[in-house]
Amino acid sequence: MTSTLESPSSPKRRMSLPVFHPDFMTEAHTASADAGLHAALDNSVTKKDYGRRSSLAELPDADGLRQLAGDIKRHTLDHLDYYLELLERNIIKHGGKVYFAATREQANDLIVNIAQRTGSKLVVKSKSMVSEETELNDALIAAGIEPLETDLGEFILQVDHDHPTHIVMPVIHKNAAEIGRVFERYFKTPFTDNPQELAEMARVYLRNRFNQADMGISGVNFAIAETGSIVLCTNEGNGRMCTTRPRIHVALMGMEKVIPSLDDLPVFLKLLARSASGQALTQYTNIITGCRRPGEHDGPEEFHLIIMDNGRAKILAGEYRDTLRCIRCGACLNACPIYRKVGGRTYGSVYPGPIGALLTPLFNGLENHKHLPHASSLCGACFEACPVKINIPEFLIKLRKDQVEQGITTAPERIIFKLWSWGLRHGWSYRLGQIAQRVMMRSIGNKDGWIKKLPPPAQGWTAHRDFPMPPKHDFRYVYKQYRAIQQRGK
Amino acid sequence: MKVSLFVTCLTDLFAPDVGMAVVKTLEHFGCSVDFPTAQTCCGQPAFNNGFPAEARALAVKMIDVFHDADYIVTPSGSCCAMIRDHYIELFHDDPDQRKLAEDFVARCYEYVEFLTKILKVDMTGLTLPKDEKFTYHFTCHLRGLGATGEPAIRLLKQLGGAQFTELEKSEQCCGFGGTFAIKYSDISGAMVRDKVECGVKTGAQTMIVNDGGCAMNIGGACHRMEAPFRVRHIAQVIAAAVEHTAGANVS
Structure with missing residues (x-):
């Protein structure tokens, strides 16, 4: 089922983001009927959403802080070339190397080259969404290098050949029993679904392998231009292991991750963990400035920073620049009533949820992800949750407008909307339309005032709920009668 | 006015x-x-x-x-x-x-x-025809007005005979979203069932909304699922109290 990718009207193009599940409607159909998934998501994301609210409420002016964070991001994006050059200079000053990758393939090539040059055989990875974007593990394996995910969730997914379904909680779609079976197969040990035991199995295994690793790869939560530092926020401590134990540290970042100065960092640190999980701070916040200096006893010998474009410059140059403010906290996923019903897999690519519904079409082309801008009730929960105030619903509407303008919207739909709005411009055609609807619906309604089955194209409504039959008289009529009776009374 | x-x-x-x-x-x-x-x-x-x-x-x-x-x-x-x-x-x-x-x-x-x-109205003094237990679904688009559900709940609580009980996930969209409910009916259906299930848990007789779309959607799902509560617009409840109170004053 790859129709959306290979339909004749949209020649297959090179996509910036990998697409794992191209058939949105089939995925949505399956996931929306999956009560187990809904319960799991309610138990995790919905709870995290409430955690976000209460932890933000502890701040004196959370809304003002979100505004400030958004403003800092906007300023940085408006002057991105300046701040990236400043970052580059300061990283080099501290002994690091900086590379710019135009595409995800280039980013992978750069990392593979560093690994080969340094004779690295085992690479330990800290959780990084951008490395999911580049499918870095596949590239490393193809070059004969072993990548090992060390974030617990990512490790589970790696050994199960699965993909993350949440930006922050990658393995949210698997329950303890499913994880137990994954470990039973992988470690060849007796089955357990005890979370502590499962975590301990992974910990013991990973601890040993950290010591064998030649190279550590991390993502970047924030890169500070002024100091040439990268900031990593993690809860498991594996990020610290990956960036201190191996000889080589390679950090991979999207080019939008830079912030101007150290003074800006607290603004984001206050918001990131609160928005993601309701924590005041993540367990570990690392500010890493360069590699081991002469006379120091530990730390990596080399530090490499790869700054990746992979479609971001194109977004930066257009009307969707604000979407690049995203700090990947996952708050919009947790708040989203759609995500809570379809899970991350349905969104098809690396970034799920509201921000993914926006980013995936922007990265890969609207024609390849026709449903994503529409599969939203525009309820606004994402905008309310976003710590950098990305107005996601507005941007989704804008994408829908782009679809109409680019001729991606189907002809029948275009005709229906044009006819409909024309009809509403005139009193007589509005009335005629209302009467026609009333007559039609009253003819198919039951005596109890409800319609059990609507004709196409509205049959989806009655697949899940009844539709109210319009009463015999509309408001205008009732209102007129009401006034007439009042007149007579006078 | x-x-x-x-x-x-x-x-x-x-x-x-x-x-x-x-x-x-x-x-x-x-x-x-x-x-x-x-x-x-x-x-x-x-x-x-x-x-x-x-x-x-x-x-x-x-x-x-x-x-x-x-x-x-x-x-x-x-x-x-x-x-x-x-x-x-x-x-x-x-x-x-x-x-x-x-x-x-x-x-x-x-x-x-x-x-x-x-109008800065006060509902105290208005009494419902009979005691009624309410819950309130937050209409998403009130966000666009910078509004919360608090004012509607405050008004409801002022009515004589009104009992209020909190709706779990009150602020979670019911799944209407206009054409969304038809185009993505599977997702929308899962959302509205969740809403009705939360409504059932409250034990309320009436779920209050302030939008016609939510009323149609949740009401339709209530009917399909035979839920023991009805969905009403807040104006209908206030109108019932106004009418009852006026009638009581006349007699």
């Missing part, structure tokens, strides 16, 4: 009693209400589906129909949000029409917002 009712196309066709409840309660609170009959639709479906030119044509009509209204009040949170959030930007390239839009937007209010912000 002179108020013009924007009843919305959905309420006009499907819920005339909600429109009448708005008229009667506003009159009770001292407003003189008129209904400009040339009104049709605010253009929200067109705008949300990516047809701003079509929405703009309807906005021109709306602004014209209500040009001499002091206040425009609507029972629909989402239509009011459409007007307030989008009408001005629709005319970004037409300064004259934009000015008219700004003037129009400033006079537009959602029903509960109008009751609490402009």
Whole structure:
């Protein structure tokens, strides 16, 4: 089922983001009927959403802080070339190397080259969404290098050949029993679904392998231009292991991750963990400035920073620049009533949820992800949750407008909307339309005032709920009668 | 105070009693209400589906129909949000029409917002015909108005005989979203079932909303699932209390 990718009207193009599940409607159909998934998501994301609210409420002016964070991001994006050059200079000053990758393939090539040059055989990875974007593990394996995910969730997914379904909680779609079976197969040990035991199995295994690793790869939560530092926020401590134990540290970042100065960092640190999980701070916040200096006893010998474009410059140059403010906290996923019903897999690519519904079409082309801008009730929960105030619903509407303008919207739909709005411009055609609807619906309604089955194209409504039959008289009529009776009374 | 009712196309066709409840309660609170009959639709479906030119044509009509209204009040949170959030930007390239839009937007209010912000009504003294247990679903589009569910709940709690119980995931969208409910009916269906299940857990007899779309969607799912509560617009409840209290005073 790859129709959306290979339909004749949209020649297959090179996509910036990998697409794992191209058939949105089939995925949505399956996931929306999956009560187990809904319960799991309610138990995790919905709870995290409430955690976000209460932890933000502890701040004196959370809304003002979100505004400030958004403003800092906007300023940085408006002057991105300046701040990236400043970052580059300061990283080099501290002994690091900086590379710019135009595409995800280039980013992978750069990392593979560093690994080969340094004779690295085992690479330990800290959780990084951008490395999911580049499918870095596949590239490393193809070059004969072993990548090992060390974030617990990512490790589970790696050994199960699965993909993350949440930006922050990658393995949210698997329950303890499913994880137990994954470990039973992988470690060849007796089955357990005890979370502590499962975590301990992974910990013991990973601890040993950290010591064998030649190279550590991390993502970047924030890169500070002024100091040439990268900031990593993690809860498991594996990020610290990956960036201190191996000889080589390679950090991979999207080019939008830079912030101007150290003074800006607290603004984001206050918001990131609160928005993601309701924590005041993540367990570990690392500010890493360069590699081991002469006379120091530990730390990596080399530090490499790869700054990746992979479609971001194109977004930066257009009307969707604000979407690049995203700090990947996952708050919009947790708040989203759609995500809570379809899970991350349905969104098809690396970034799920509201921000993914926006980013995936922007990265890969609207024609390849026709449903994503529409599969939203525009309820606004994402905008309310976003710590950098990305107005996601507005941007989704804008994408829908782009679809109409680019001729991606189907002809029948275009005709229906044009006819409909024309009809509403005139009193007589509005009335005629209302009467026609009333007559039609009253003819198919039951005596109890409800319609059990609507004709196409509205049959989806009655697949899940009844539709109210319009009463015999509309408001205008009732209102007129009401006034007439009042007149007579006078 | 002179108020013009924007009843919305959905309420006009499907819920005339909600429109009448708005008229009667506003009159009770001292407003003189008129209904400009040339009104049709605010253009929200067109705008949300990516047809701003079509929405703009309807906005021109709306602004014209209500040009001499002091206040425009609507029972629909989402239509009011459409007007307030989008009408001005629709005319970004037409300064004259934009000015008219700004003037129009400033006079537009959602029903509960109008009751609490402009009329500053107090419901104490109004009594329901019989004791009733309520719960409240937060209409998403009130977010676009910068509103919370608090004012509606406060009004409800003031009514004599009203008991209020909190709805779990009250702020989670019911899955209406206009054409979304039809185009993505599987997702929408899962969302509305969740809403009804939360409603059942409250033990309330009535779930209050302030939008026609939510009422249709949750009401339709309640009927399909045979849920033991009904969905009503807040104006209907206030109207029932007004009528009962007036009747009691007369007798």
